[in-house]
Amino acid sequence: MATTTRTTGRGTAYFPQLAAERLDIALCRASAAVARAADVHAAREGLGVGQHLVLQMLDAVGPCSQQTLSEELRIDRSVMVGICDDLEQAGHVRRERNPRDRRSYAVTITDSGLGRLAEAQASIPAFLEDTFHTLTPDERGRLSAILVKLLQADTGSSP
Numbered sequence: 001m002a003t004t005t006r007t008t009g010r011g012t013a014y015f016p017q018l019a020a021e022r023l024d025i026a027l028c029r030a031s032a033a034v035a036r037a038a039d040v041h042a043a044r045e046g047l048g049v050g051q052h053l054v055l056q057m058l059d060a061v062g063p064c065s066q067q068t069l070s071e072e073l074r075i076d077r078s079v080m081v082g083i084c085d086d087l088e089q090a091g092h093v094r095r096e097r098n099p100r101d102r103r104s105y106a107v108t109i110t111d112s113g114l115g116r117l118a119e120a121q122a123s124i125p126a127f128l129e130d131t132f133h134t135l136t137p138d139e140r141g142r143l144s145a146i147l148v149k150l151l152q153a154d155t156g157s158s159p
Contacts, residue, residue: 034131037127037130037131038131041127045120045123048086050083051083052117053073054069054080054087054093055109055113055114055117055120057069058109062108063096065098066107069084084107090116091110091113092110092116093113
């Protein structure tokens, strides 16, 4: 998650100062760096980040609609359609009429999807270690707690 900084005419790096003054800028840049690392990791693994998240949620909560997946995972609905199409083509999910609402489809993880998820999950610890190697385990835990708190405030949930 290295950040390249250019020095000013006076020989001091400007971005660290900006990041210290503007938490929003620092968080956006850190988020972008982690997202790039996740995309590179996903490309190596052959399973997109969104695809991984969908398989993980389906495994955790069971069949649900694309709309629910989209809302819970904060993935745009139009993007979710493509993710589910790709997963279905690969045999990792199937879509069936929702028995509670015949107008919608329930997305269900398949045995193939469970296997693919297990493979992807096995590589996550090494990815996280590589991506967050500059933070101690305690710092990682604190960062995680802070981010959860920020995300809960954003969605109106209570901690």
